[in-house]
Amino acid sequence: MPDTTHNLPPRYLRTPEAARFLGLSGRTLEKHRYFGTGPTYRRIGGRVVYSVDDLLAWADLGTKHSTSEPGQNDLLPRANSPFARGRQ
Structure with a gap:
């Protein structure tokens, strides 16, 4: 029988599953979504879903190699988010 696993559609996770996948609480992930700092x-x-690839890409944005690397801007809202525009 041929292996068809590589032909599966992308897997989407709802907020609680995505939060568990990242090791966060669902509320933390919701806050990131509100502030525009979270994963795509x-x-x-009508349901919010996350692709596993997008979660991994977002987690990779936090990759650091030393505690001395800059990180103070990690959680600022994206420049084009409604929250950032409201604070200008």
């Missing part, structure tokens, strides 16, 4: 998400059928 989609709305499908």
Whole structure:
């Protein structure tokens, strides 16, 4: 039988699953979404979902090699987010 696992569609996780995947609370992930600092998400059928690839890419943004590396801007809202525009 041929292996068809590589032809599967992307896996999407709802907020609680995505938060567990990242080791965060669901509320923390919701706050990141509100402030525009979290992973890319989609709305499908009125539900917020995250692709595993997007979660991994977002987690990789926090990769550091030393505690002396700059990190103070890690959680600022994205420049084009409504929250950032409101604070200008």
